[in-house]
Amino acid sequence: MAVEELTALEKCLGLKAGKYSRRAQGSSQVPVLQTNSGPSLAGLATIASHLVTQAKKEELLGVSLEEKAVVQQWLEYRTTRIDRLTSKEDVRTTLKVSHENRQDLNCYLEDKVYMAGNKITLADILTYYGLHPIIADLSIQEKENYMNVSRWFSHIQHSPGVRQHLPSVVFIKNRIYSNVH
Amino acid sequence: MVGGTLYTYPDNWRAYKPLIAAQYSGFPITVASSAPEFQFGVTNKTAEFLKKFPLGKVPAFEGNDGFCLFESSAIAHYVGNDALRGASRLDQAQVLQWVSFADNHIVPPASAWVFPTLGIMQFNKQASEQAKEEMKLILTTLDGHLQSRTFLVGERITLADIAVTCSLLWLYKQVLDPSFRQPFGNVTRWFVTCVNQPQFRVVLGEVKLCDKMAQFDAKKFAELQPKKETPKKEKPVKEQPQQKKEKEEKKPAPAAEEDLDESEKALAAEPKSKDPYAHLPKSSFIMDEFKRKYSNEDTLSVALPYFWEHFDKEGWSIWYSEYRFPNELTQTFMSCNLITGMFQRLDKLRKTGFASVILFGTNNDSSISGVWVFRGQDLAFTLSEDWQIDYESYNWRKLDPDSEECKTLVKEYFCWEGEFKNTGKAFNQGKIFK
Structure with a gap:
C-alpha cells in the first residue's frame, strides 16, 4: 500500500515514477526507493520527504x-500510529478519545484548517493517504461524529492533485445527527 | 486582461476586497489613493469624476478600456477569476448569498460597535449593546456553517470568503477579544486561515487579533470631533467644512486610527495630571464655597454679597462673552442645546470656573451672552485642547471687577434679572455652568 501511495505522491508532485521495492521489517513491509545517485532510501516518511525536495x-x-517540526511530528504519527491501526476500537481512539484527552486528531483539528501552518503540507497529504481507507469505511453518522477530521479530510481530498487514484469520499455538510456531539 | 485603476482613500477595507481578488486572478490593478492621481474629498467631487461615478464614492474602478464600475463587491467580482466567482451556478448563488450577507447583516452592527471604539462615532450604550447581540447571532450562524466546512463555499477561497473576512476585519482587530470569540472557534479558525493566505497578506499585512475589547474613549472622540466643528464658524467658505465633515464620516476605521495615533502621541508627550494653575499663588477666593452659596441660598441677598466680599481679583478674572453668530440662531431650544453642549464639553473646567449664560429674544431673533469667572487672568480655554471647541464662536471681553459695568453685569447675569441693556432683547432662559 505504501508504494501505491508514493506513486500517487510522485504524480501529485509532477515527478516521474521511481523504482520501488519492498523490504520486510518485523511484521510489516517497508517501501524502498532505488535512487539514481547514492544508496537506496527506506521508509515512507523518508522517501516522501526526498520526493518533495x-x-x-x-x-x-x-x-x-x-x-x-510539526510536519515531522505528523509524519512520525502517520507511521507509528495510523499505520498500526487494526481494530475499529483503535480507530475510535485515534480519531476521538474523549474530551479530557485533547491529544486526539479531532480535537487537534478543531482550530486548524491544515495540520501545520496555513497551507497544505506533506503532513496533510500523508495523513490523508493513511486515513483514506479508514475514513472511507465510516458511516455518515460516524463521519459527523468526527466533524473536524471530516472537514479537514474533505478539504484535503479536493486539493489539486492530491487525491489521484483514490475514490472521493462523500461528506454531508449539513448536520443530520445534530443531537450527537 | 485589460487592467485598470482603483480609486480609493488609503487603507479602505472596502477596497481590500477587489485588491485581494486581483491577487488571486492576477488582474493588473493600479491603486490611486493619494495625490496627484486621487485625493479623497477633492478628486471625487470634480465634474470629471462625477461624470464617471455619479455617486462620487469610493472605491471606484475604471478599466483601461474605459469601463467604469462602483461598489466594491461588484469590482471584486469583475477583477476576480472564475474560481473566485464560483464554478457552478449553485456555487455562484451561494457566493452572492454570503457577499450580500456581509453587506446587509455584518457591516451595520459591526460599524455600530467598532466605530465608537475608534472615536469616529459618538458612543450610544444601547446601540452598542444591541450591535453586540446582533454580532453574536451572526457569528453563531457563521460558526454553524463553518463547523463542517473549510471555506464558505466549496473547498476553495471564493469572493464569499473575501467579502465576509473584510467585513469582520475591524471586529477581530478591535473588539472580538479571546473570551468573546471563544464560542465561535470555527469562525476564528476560518478567519485566521483566510487572512494568512499569501494573497490576503499582501493586501492586509499581518492581522493581529484583538487581546482586549476596545471601549469607547470619550477623550479620543473629543479630539477627533473638533476638527469637524470649529472650522464651521471660522471659514467663510461654506463648502469646505462640509466636505471635511463628509470625509470624516465616510472614512471609517483606518483614518481614525492614524489620527488617534497622533493625538495619543501628543497626549503622551504632555504630563498627564499637571495642574494648569500650578504657577498661580494660592487664592483666598474659594470657588466651591461661592457655588454652594449660589445654589443653596438667595442670590441677591446672600450669594452676590459673598461673591464681592471674597472675590480675589489677582487670582481670578471676570469675562463677558457674546455669541458671534446671532443671525444663525433659529429655534430657542436649539440655542439652549448650544449652550449646554458647550458646558458639557468644558466639564473639566468646572472646578475652576463659573458662568451664567443667557439666551435672549425669541425664535429667529435671539442672542446669547454670559458672564464667566475663571482662575487666573487669561481665558482658560487655551489650557486644554478639550476646551477649545466652542470658545472661538464667542467674543470675549475681560471686565474690570471694580467697574460699575462689571458690577451690573454680574448682578444681572447671576440673578437672571434686570434690564440687560447690553442686549436689547428680553430674557428668554439662562444656564448656569458650575
Missing part, C-alpha cells in the same frame, strides 16, 4: 522552524 517543493515540509 526532488520536486523543489520544499515548502511542503513547512516554512518556519515550528512548521517544519
Whole structure:
C-alpha cells in the first residue's frame, strides 16, 4: 500500500515514477526507493520527504522552524500510529478519545484548517493517504461524529492533485445527527 | 486582461476586497489613493469624476478600456477569476448569498460597535449593546456553517470568503477579544486561515487579533470631533467644512486610527495630571464655597454679597462673552442645546470656573451672552485642547471687577434679572455652568 501511495505522491508532485521495492521489517513491509545517485532510501516518511525536495517543493515540509517540526511530528504519527491501526476500537481512539484527552486528531483539528501552518503540507497529504481507507469505511453518522477530521479530510481530498487514484469520499455538510456531539 | 485603476482613500477595507481578488486572478490593478492621481474629498467631487461615478464614492474602478464600475463587491467580482466567482451556478448563488450577507447583516452592527471604539462615532450604550447581540447571532450562524466546512463555499477561497473576512476585519482587530470569540472557534479558525493566505497578506499585512475589547474613549472622540466643528464658524467658505465633515464620516476605521495615533502621541508627550494653575499663588477666593452659596441660598441677598466680599481679583478674572453668530440662531431650544453642549464639553473646567449664560429674544431673533469667572487672568480655554471647541464662536471681553459695568453685569447675569441693556432683547432662559 505504501508504494501505491508514493506513486500517487510522485504524480501529485509532477515527478516521474521511481523504482520501488519492498523490504520486510518485523511484521510489516517497508517501501524502498532505488535512487539514481547514492544508496537506496527506506521508509515512507523518508522517501516522501526526498520526493518533495526532488520536486523543489520544499515548502511542503513547512516554512518556519515550528512548521517544519510539526510536519515531522505528523509524519512520525502517520507511521507509528495510523499505520498500526487494526481494530475499529483503535480507530475510535485515534480519531476521538474523549474530551479530557485533547491529544486526539479531532480535537487537534478543531482550530486548524491544515495540520501545520496555513497551507497544505506533506503532513496533510500523508495523513490523508493513511486515513483514506479508514475514513472511507465510516458511516455518515460516524463521519459527523468526527466533524473536524471530516472537514479537514474533505478539504484535503479536493486539493489539486492530491487525491489521484483514490475514490472521493462523500461528506454531508449539513448536520443530520445534530443531537450527537 | 485589460487592467485598470482603483480609486480609493488609503487603507479602505472596502477596497481590500477587489485588491485581494486581483491577487488571486492576477488582474493588473493600479491603486490611486493619494495625490496627484486621487485625493479623497477633492478628486471625487470634480465634474470629471462625477461624470464617471455619479455617486462620487469610493472605491471606484475604471478599466483601461474605459469601463467604469462602483461598489466594491461588484469590482471584486469583475477583477476576480472564475474560481473566485464560483464554478457552478449553485456555487455562484451561494457566493452572492454570503457577499450580500456581509453587506446587509455584518457591516451595520459591526460599524455600530467598532466605530465608537475608534472615536469616529459618538458612543450610544444601547446601540452598542444591541450591535453586540446582533454580532453574536451572526457569528453563531457563521460558526454553524463553518463547523463542517473549510471555506464558505466549496473547498476553495471564493469572493464569499473575501467579502465576509473584510467585513469582520475591524471586529477581530478591535473588539472580538479571546473570551468573546471563544464560542465561535470555527469562525476564528476560518478567519485566521483566510487572512494568512499569501494573497490576503499582501493586501492586509499581518492581522493581529484583538487581546482586549476596545471601549469607547470619550477623550479620543473629543479630539477627533473638533476638527469637524470649529472650522464651521471660522471659514467663510461654506463648502469646505462640509466636505471635511463628509470625509470624516465616510472614512471609517483606518483614518481614525492614524489620527488617534497622533493625538495619543501628543497626549503622551504632555504630563498627564499637571495642574494648569500650578504657577498661580494660592487664592483666598474659594470657588466651591461661592457655588454652594449660589445654589443653596438667595442670590441677591446672600450669594452676590459673598461673591464681592471674597472675590480675589489677582487670582481670578471676570469675562463677558457674546455669541458671534446671532443671525444663525433659529429655534430657542436649539440655542439652549448650544449652550449646554458647550458646558458639557468644558466639564473639566468646572472646578475652576463659573458662568451664567443667557439666551435672549425669541425664535429667529435671539442672542446669547454670559458672564464667566475663571482662575487666573487669561481665558482658560487655551489650557486644554478639550476646551477649545466652542470658545472661538464667542467674543470675549475681560471686565474690570471694580467697574460699575462689571458690577451690573454680574448682578444681572447671576440673578437672571434686570434690564440687560447690553442686549436689547428680553430674557428668554439662562444656564448656569458650575
